[in-house]
Amino acid sequence: MAPRKTSTTKPAVKKRVARATKKETPASAPSRPAKSAFRMGTWITLVLFLAMIGAAVYLNQNPLQTDENAEATTAPASEPVIAFDSASIVMSLEVQPAEGNAVKVQRDANKVWSVTEPTAGAADQGLAEAAESQLKALTLDTEIEGDASIFGLDAPAYTIRVTFEDGSKATLEVGDPTPTNSGFYARLNNKMYIISNGIEALTNLVTAPPFVATAAPEVTPTP
Numbered sequence: 001m002a003p004r005k006t007s008t009t010k011p012a013v014k015k016r017v018a019r020a021t022k023k024e025t026p027a028s029a030p031s032r033p034a035k036s037a038f039r040m041g042t043w044i045t046l047v048l049f050l051a052m053i054g055a056a057v058y059l060n061q062n063p064l065q066t067d068e069n070a071e072a073t074t075a076p077a078s079e080p081v082i083a084f085d086s087a088s089i090v091m092s093l094e095v096q097p098a099e100g101n102a103v104k105v106q107r108d109a110n111k112v113w114s115v116t117e118p119t120a121g122a123a124d125q126g127l128a129e130a131a132e133s134q135l136k137a138l139t140l141d142t143e144i145e146g147d148a149s150i151f152g153l154d155a156p157a158y159t160i161r162v163t164f165e166d167g168s169k170a171t172l173e174v175g176d177p178t179p180t181n182s183g184f185y186a187r188l189n190n191k192m193y194i195i196s197n198g199i200e201a202l203t204n205l206v207t208a209p210p211f212v213a214t215a216a217p218e219v220t221p222t223p
Contacts, residue, residue, distance in 0.1 A: 080139035083188060089165040090132045095205050096159045103205045115209055127210035134201040140193040151185035152176030158203050174199055
């Protein structure tokens with residue numbers, strides 16, 4: 001019996017073709033710029049807010065000056081200084097003009113006034129006392145600095161010399177009037193000042209010395 005032939009044919013091998021399963025990604029859209037955290041309007045608002053806070057802090061530390069506290073924060077003006085000691089007794093007072101004769105009144109041992117210059121004569125006691133009172137009322141309103149010639153003190157218009165009971169002496173020089181004619185420039189103890197009261201009452205002694213008024217002579221009627 002012939003042997004059975006066995007089939008040697010191999011079964012066909014199926015090849016699997018691997019297909020790539022790639023996901024198609026859509027075309028990306030153009031990239032947009034990232035939005036900033038703060039837009040321009042936000043920055044402006046923030047700046048204004050910070051400015052308001054700063055202003056509030058400043059005003060809290062530096063309150064505005066109102067009419068109610070104006071007087072408290074304004075430095076008081078300095079008071080005028082009396083030129084001569086009001087308690088001192090004047091024994092002689094002389095007013096010398098730049099041109100012309102000086103006028104001088106003087107007290108004697110009994111404190112009685114008399115005129116010694118330009119000519120000797122009895123003095124009106126009331127007028128002499130008024131001159132002394134006016135001298136003691138002079139006030140040095142403002143101290144000034146500069147060239148004496150600017151104020152007319154290089155060649156004073158009047159020189160007032162005073163002698164007191166204790167023997168002390170003082171010299172007050174009077175220069176030009178101020179631009180507003182509210183006072184005069186003056187020099188006392190090598191310092192220059194503005195004096196706004198009383199100078200003319202003393203300088204007027206030059207033109208009107210305090211003599212005692214003489215009685216008019218009696219007129220005898222002609223028969």
